[in-house]
Amino acid sequence: MANDIFNYCVATNTGKGFITHTDSRKFWISGQPANVWVCTDCVESRHWVARNNGVSKTKAEAQTLVTAEVDAAKTAWDDNNVEGESSAEKITRIGNKPTDITLP
Amino acid sequence: MTDYKAIHGKTILNIASDLDSAEGEGEIWFNTTSSDYKTIVKPAGSWATGGNLNTLSSQGGSFGTQTAAVTAGGSPSLANSNVATVEKYDGSTWTEVNNINTARRTTGGMGTATAGIIAGGFATAASDTSEEYDGTNWAEGDNLNTARRTYPEFAGTQTAGIIAGGEPARSEVESYDGTSWTEITDINTGRQQATASGIQTAALLCAGAPNRAIVESWDGSSWTEVGDLNTARQQHGQAGTYTTALVFGGAIPPGVTVNTEQYDGSAWAEVANIATGRYNLCPAGTNSLALCASGYADPSPADSVATEEWNFSSTLAAGAWAAGGDLNTSRYNLTGCGLQTAALTFGGTGGTQLTESYDGSSWTEVNAMSDARTQTTSGQGTQTAALVAGENASPYLATEEWNGTSWTAGGDIADAVAFRSGAGTQTAGLVFGGGTIDPNQTPQTSTEEYNGSAWTEGGAMNTGRIYFAGGGVQTAALAFGGNATAVANNELYNGSTWTEIGDLNTARKQLAASTNGTSTAMLAMTGTVPGVTANVEEFDGVAWAEQANVSTARQGLSGAGTSAAGLAISGYNPATANAEEWTKAQNVEVITD
Numbered sequence: 001m002a003n004d005i006f007n008y009c010v011a012t013n014t015g016k017g018f019i020t021h022t023d024s025r026k027f028w029i030s031g032q033p034a035n036v037w038v039c040t041d042c043v044e045s046r047h048w049v050a051r052n053n054g055v056s057k058t059k060a061e062a063q064t065l066v067t068a069e070v071d072a073a074k075t076a077w078d079d080n081n082v083e084g085e086s087s088a089e090k091i092t093r094i095g096n097k098p099t100d101i102t103l104p
Numbered sequence: 105m106t107d108y109k110a111i112h113g114k115t116i117l118n119i120a121s122d123l124d125s126a127e128g129e130g131e132i133w134f135n136t137t138s139s140d141y142k143t144i145v146k147p148a149g150s151w152a153t154g155g156n157l158n159t160l161s162s163q164g165g166s167f168g169t170q171t172a173a174v175t176a177g178g179s180p181s182l183a184n185s186n187v188a189t190v191e192k193y194d195g196s197t198w199t200e201v202n203n204i205n206t207a208r209r210t211t212g213g214m215g216t217a218t219a220g221i222i223a224g225g226f227a228t229a230a231s232d233t234s235e236e237y238d239g240t241n242w243a244e245g246d247n248l249n250t251a252r253r254t255y256p257e258f259a260g261t262q263t264a265g266i267i268a269g270g271e272p273a274r275s276e277v278e279s280y281d282g283t284s285w286t287e288i289t290d291i292n293t294g295r296q297q298a299t300a301s302g303i304q305t306a307a308l309l310c311a312g313a314p315n316r317a318i319v320e321s322w323d324g325s326s327w328t329e330v331g332d333l334n335t336a337r338q339q340h341g342q343a344g345t346y347t348t349a350l351v352f353g354g355a356i357p358p359g360v361t362v363n364t365e366q367y368d369g370s371a372w373a374e375v376a377n378i379a380t381g382r383y384n385l386c387p388a389g390t391n392s393l394a395l396c397a398s399g400y401a402d403p404s405p406a407d408s409v410a411t412e413e414w415n416f417s418s419t420l421a422a423g424a425w426a427a428g429g430d431l432n433t434s435r436y437n438l439t440g441c442g443l444q445t446a447a448l449t450f451g452g453t454g455g456t457q458l459t460e461s462y463d464g465s466s467w468t469e470v471n472a473m474s475d476a477r478t479q480t481t482s483g484q485g486t487q488t489a490a491l492v493a494g495e496n497a498s499p500y501l502a503t504e505e506w507n508g509t510s511w512t513a514g515g516d517i518a519d520a521v522a523f524r525s526g527a528g529t530q531t532a533g534l535v536f537g538g539g540t541i542d543p544n545q546t547p548q549t550s551t552e553e554y555n556g557s558a559w560t561e562g563g564a565m566n567t568g569r570i571y572f573a574g575g576g577v578q579t580a581a582l583a584f585g586g587n588a589t590a591v592a593n594n595e596l597y598n599g600s601t602w603t604e605i606g607d608l609n610t611a612r613k614q615l616a617a618s619t620n621g622t623s624t625a626m627l628a629m630t631g632t633v634p635g636v637t638a639n640v641e642e643f644d645g646v647a648w649a650e651q652a653n654v655s656t657a658r659q660g661l662s663g664a665g666t667s668a669a670g671l672a673i674s675g676y677n678p679a680t681a682n683a684e685e686w687t688k689a690q691n692v693e694v695i696t697d
Contacts, residue, residue, distance in 0.1 A: 013410050015156040016196045019379055021415050024150040030362065031380030031401070031410075092254065092271070095339075095383070095400060096358035 006104060007041040008062035010034070011054035023048050030104075033069035036062045038103055063103050073098040116141070122692045132695065141695040149350075149366070149416035150376050154395065155197045157409040159189050161398045165222035166386035167213035167258075169647065170395045170413055171195030173388035174217050174237060177225065178398070179209035180407050186227065190242075192217060193388075193395070193411070204235050204242050210254045210384075212299075215262040221245055221280070223267055226253040230271070234285075236262055246284045250276050255339065257300035259307035259322075259346075264603045266304055266322070269312065271296040279304060291320055291327050299342035299387065301349050303605050303646070305598045306623075308346040308367065313338040315357055319367075321346055324598045331371045335363045341387030343394035343414075345645035347624055350375075350391045350414060353399065355383035360401070364414075366391065378412050390646050392416040425640075425654050428671065428683035429466040433458050436676035437523075439483035439492060440662030441619050444671045444685055446487040447664040448506065451477035451495075454679060459506070461487060462664075462671070462683070471510045475502055482526030482535040483662070484619065489530040491554065495522040500541055503554075505530055515558045519550050525574035527581035527597075527619070531556035534578045534597065537586070539570035547587055551597065553578060563601040567593055573617035573628060573663065580623040582643070585612045590633055594643070596623055606647045610639055616663030618670035618686075625667040627651070627686065632659045636677045640686070642667050654684045 011018075012035055019029055027040040027048070037054065039045035049056060057065070077097045081090070117133040128144035135142055157175070164178030173193040179186050186207035191198045204222065211225025218239035225231050230253035234245035252270025259266050263282030268291050269275070275294030278285040291309060298312025305324035310333060311317060317336035320327045333351060340354025340361075347369035354361055360381035365372045378396055385399030394414035401408040431449070438452025445464030451457070456476035460467040475496035482493045488508035496502050500520035504511040517535065522545070524538025533554035539545035547568030552559045565583060572586025579599035585591060585608055592611035595602040608628055615631030624645030630637055638657035641648040654672050661675030670686035 013153060013156065013380075015411070016154050018153040019151070019412075021150045021152045024152060024376060024379070025148070029379045033401070091357075095355065099358050 005041040006038050006059070007045055007049065008057045008059055008103070009037050009039075009049045009054035010057060010062075010065065011037055011049065011052045014052070018052060019048075032062070032066050032101065032103065033073070034065040036066050036103075038062070059103060066101050066103060070098050070101055122690065124690050128690075128692065142692050143695055145691045145693045147416060147691055148376065149392075149414055151364075151378050151396075151412045151414055153379070154195075154397070154411035154413040155193065156411065157191055157198045157398055158200055159187075159191070160407040160409060161187070161189060161191065161386065162400050162407045163209040163384045164386050164398065165208075165211035165213035165225065166388050166397065167215045167220040167222075168193070168217040168388045168395075170389040170393040172217035173395050173397070174213070174220055175386040175397055176204050176213065176222050176235075176237075177208045177211060193397070198411070202241055205244065206231070206233060206235070212256055212258040212267075214258040214260050214265045219262040221262045221265065223248055223258075223280075224252040224256045224270060229253075234280075246280070248285050249278055249287055250274065252276075254296040254313075255298065256296070257298050257309050257312075259300040259302045259309075260304040261604065264304040264605070266300075266307060268300060268309060269295050269298055273313075289326055292329060293318055293320070297338040299340055299351065301342045301344045302346040303596065304603050305596065305601075306346045306645070308342075308344075308349050310342055310349070310351050311337050311340060311354070315355075331367075333365055333372050334374060335361060335365065337361055337363070339383035339385075341385045341394075341396050343387055343389045344391030345624060347645060348391040350394050350416075352387070352394070352396055352414070353378050353382050353385055366416075380408060380410055380412070382408055389414070390644065392644070392649075422652060423686060423688045424652055425672075425684045425686050427655070428685040429462065430681040431460055431467045431674050431683065432469050432681075433460070434679045434681035435674055436660035436679055437479045438660075438662045438674055439477070439481050440616070440664040440671070440673050441483045441485050441490050442487040442664050443620055444665035444669040447671050447673070448483075448487045448490050449662050449664070449673050450483065450490075450492060451481055452662070452674070453478050453660075459511070467683070473504055473511045474513070475504065479522045481522075482524045482538075484526040484528050484533050485530040486620075491526075491530040491533050493517050493526065493533075493535050494520075494524050494538065495541070515554065517552055517559050518561065519548065519552065521548050521550075523570045523572075524548075525572055525583060525617075527574055527576045528554070528578035532578040534562065534581050536562075536574065536581070536583055536597070537565055537569045537572060545570055545588075551602070562599075563597065565595055565602045566604055567591065567595065571613040573615045573631075575617040575619040575621050575626055575663075576623045582617070582623050582626055584608055584617070584628060584643075585615050585631065587613055590631070594648075606643065609641055609648050609650065610637070612637065612639075614659035616661045616672060616675075618663050618665045618667050620665055621667045621670075627663070627667050627670045629663055629670065629672045630654055630658050630661060630675070651686075656680060656682055656684070
């Protein structure tokens, strides 16, 4: 994908039919936090955005949304504690602390 | 073409018929019959979104198929609390149904949406309890010998399954028979947050914490390390069998992966990724039709109610039946063995001693059996080394061996029965079931094993059956369908015991199997349901899938060949001499530009 150009949008995953097998065979789709979706930029993926009432974003706009969501998740993770619990036990209980995501 | 030769240094192959998928991979050829350029398209699965769950259920247990799945329990939003919520999926919509009795998380599950089980997980501590689902209600099952949490691994069904691993890096494995859990052989590498697929006697256990790629295969008695995953992971999803499996998603601490890999029995290959990376998800389904539900999406701790559906089957071209040669003597309740292009059929009503040999285009009458065998008997082996047992003259115990030219007496079997089935070869044969030779025709459960000279008793089937079909080899055989009131159930023999595995979609009797198929690749052809049917199903080791119907519905037929190249021979509706040939999908594509 190093040479690919992507399009970015915000769309709500409405379930069945949101992404079809035909869609996923025609272009690459990646779900990100904050309902951000990144697709290979092609006619079919633009049609997919329109079909799902997606709102197109620039890469910077999409990255801002994702970063805000990740930051909120980090805060929630920091605040989610059980008295006497070790860090290893916390990871076992709720997983690793969220990490930053950089959109392609 | 001049340009092609100049570039590649050779001309394109000109042939009258297409190459098959194996021969044609990476090739381009010109079909002189259709005047088309053709190639093989490699099957490739894809993921699509399914219906969204109603409630968050990450860390829940799950089981079932892509169109009939169940998620149970969990711990939404990584809270330090559990839910007892259960949802059922019908292929498009999730519906809340009756809760489990004990709220729990990090469990797992096995079985179907109408006969499933969850066990272990974390309730207020590591749990040893199990709960069984009948499609409506949950009932307490037997307690595990070892309490285990943090995703122990499950494979099998509600009445024949295994559970392995769990925190802290457990290696203990237990087997469930629907009543009680029994300790069996440990896995080689203890682990938690792994997954498994398959059945009680043939399972594949993959990856797990801490971020492992290792895979172990279970043959019913021991665990063996097989090919590693390309991408190590934990808290992922898995579906399929021990020879055809799909692994998807999961955590690669501290991150999450979308990566999906498919196993062909020896190696893992990267295939299309899920759209949303997630871990602690709820998997279900098969290698061809899998389900990835819920889970913690990237970044944690954001739960997802999203579902994704994997479809590999739709990228396979449909198989087809074609007319084969007619037998010289029409008959039914006959027996067959061998391959589609080298088959043998013998006996039956209307041709009691007759033997005919098939070369892929025409049948030739060859030397007859010594004994008349009027009803479906057990036949196995090849066109040049076959074995027939049962339903001859009183006392109905004589067997005969075919050497490619003539029949000679083999060792006597112990049980006098009719309408039985068989598997294996002339020197490693198996006969099982059948009905008593009296007006009651009482279905039998007995199994006998042949070593080329003598028969010994094997393990008894779980279901006595008559008018059924079977095939495979002596140490991995199937018996399915049959009985006066047609049944759908299917059993697998591992050389010592029979285990219930995936049922036929359509209960039927007086059917045939592709007798030289395997326990993970078998056809069930036609039969009575109770009307005579043309329906055909294919088994992949876990589930049966509908295939194209034969042209002529029939019962009391015989079968031969494999699930890729099968043969339906003669039969009744009324009596037909016709044979039909099955060719499994070849992904040949016409090149249009």
